[in-house]
Amino acid sequence: MTSDIRLADLCARHGGTAGLVFREGPAGLFFADVTNRHAHACVCLQGAQVLHWQPHDQAHPVLWLSAGARLAPGKAIRGGIPICWPWFGPAAPGSAQPQAAGSAHGFARTQAWSFNGAQALADGATRLCLRLTDTVQTREAWPAAFDLELRVTIGASLGLELTSRNTGSAVIMITEALHTYFRIGDIDAIAVHGLAGESYFDAVAATAAAPAASAEPAEQEGAVRFPGEVDRVYDARGGCHIDDPLLGRQLHIAKSGSASTIVWNPWNAKAERLGDIEPGGWRQMVCVESGNARANTVRLAPGASHCLSVRYHVKPLRTGAA
């Protein structure tokens, strides 16, 4: 289907619902823009990736999108909410070899998802549904049959529900994460609360020290702060929140179906190596990701399904806290 027919088809079937407009970007990617009485949002159909969410009462977007993001077919987009699936990290659960270079965090975020519908909800929010099922290409990367659905609810809060279903005849094992980049005032000023006492894998310590350093989990003391690069996978089932005194807000993260919380900021050296973060851009972002990573593998029997869901909302922050 040529792109202009595809765009016309999307507009004909779903355009106009609940403030939804489709557009085609410069590199042929398709975007769904939503404006309702609560917020603006943008979702890229490649990867079903939420790129923007800004409630009307917020002076700044809640999600961070790199000014250096590569908006091109098959390229992972730096920012918003990438969907890491069916593996989080370099390799599929139980696989002997790391995946082919460039496929860290799985393939879902670089695949073209289908747009399955839009709904105007009674409270004025907009719900979008996108879907990805296995293809020859995905089966080459991961020999499994699956049906993956994302429901995005755009309102005064932002909700995502990622449902994985095993449509094959063999058990499948997945790891996953909603790899959310939050927009903050400055990395020096923020703190992440709600993870105190949780054990975590310190990926920075593991790469810097002997392999033994990666074996012993650490325990979080107090709030998470960012004196340098932080890359931690917490065993944590509860929510957390980010205190941002510079932007005067608290970003609240509620979740279900998730046994792992990942906290990441690349700091300057890694940001430069990544190559798609504008100079200094790393100072205005922090990743707090909800998923099931490392040992928290999700096992799906044939026909079984699993739902990972998050809900983000913003509250004012009294100055001086953090």
Ligand code: TA6
């Ligand atoms: O979630 C943290 C992390 O696993 C970091 O180790 C870093 O690799 C980040 O994800 C970004 O990964 P990406 O493949 O999107 O560049």
